[in-house]
Amino acid sequence: MRNKFLYIFFLILATPMFAQVSDSLKVKTEKKAIVVNDSLFSEIEYDPLAPSRAAFYSTVLPGLGQAYNKKYWKIPIIYAGMASGVYFYKKQNEDYNRFRDAYKRRLAGYKDDEFYGDGNEPIISNDRLINAQKSAQKNKSVSIIVTAAFYILNIIDANVDAHLRQYEVREDLSLEPNLELNPLNAQPQYGLSLTYRFK
Template identity: 30%
Template sequence: MTRSISLGLLLGVLLVSNGFSQSYYYSAQKFVPQNYSLKDAFKDTMNNGSDFPDPKKVLRRSLIIPGWGQVTNKQIWKVPIVYGMLGGLTYYSVYLHVKYHDYRAAFYNLNPDTPNDNRFGSTPDYIPENSNLSALRQNRNYFRNRRDLVYVFIGLAYALNAIDAYVFAHLRPFDVSDDLSMKVSMKPDVMAIAYAPPAPSISLSINF
């Protein structure tokens, strides 16, 4: 009697342990494939286990380095556009800044009401000594205002770079395939009625 109980307990333990190991192996195979590598784990860590990047992460990267969000969204072709826009505006702002300083120095140096101490630098060679003070003032104000406006455009381009990456990261999971039509299907079915035998019917399915 004691021997049969011991054999029964041993058999039960073996069955439970075997079932647990099989279920654990099934769970491991379900969540971690056999060919799962360190590269796949790093990719899942970067993407938070999703095929699509986190929009907030994309926004932060775009604000840190322009174009980084587009790279994260796998839109590398937009990076030259981003840097072309920012680089062109920056170059133009530098040109306007230099012109503004030149005309400011010329207006100060050629104005008889201000001492000729070259406070803002010497007068450039391309500006004649007999230039009209009113024209010099207008040119100075023009280049200063245009430079400040370009600074605003640089800020807008920087923000547009981040907004573009953020919006695309949000829209990326949506289905944008060419097949977005509606499909209607009908098939015979059996409708169950309480306290009565089943009755034949037709089911209508509409898929968008």
């Protein structure tokens, strides 16, 4: 009987060893991975001279810095602003010369200027001609300031745009408002949380 138990015990222990026959047929599986380039954040090397280069181009020729930054839609706005300033300067200068010439002729004793009219009484008095000259002179100055402002804004815009073009905004940096309830006095607490996720 003891031999039977030893025989059964040996079979129980030996069966798992013989049952695990190694499979000689091996299948290789290749894992394919799709690599997608991150098109939102291209790894462009930072060029510290790009803003000064764009500002220099806009100084030499207005709009050239915007073309350097590839913001072509801004060029017509710059030229329209500068052209309107030049146009109004020219128009106010013509008006100023007309008023000044009429006033000079009146001081010389002539009564044949365009503002005198047909009769003996002038349509526009001498005081009004002086005020018109002052107003035209002031408008000429405003036109020069508008033209210069568009020129300076053109340079500043090219510089700032070149700075921001190289600025990266990633999802691992976020600024979020948060609202928490204070457990001690049940008053709301407002705040901002700045989160940076390390990879």
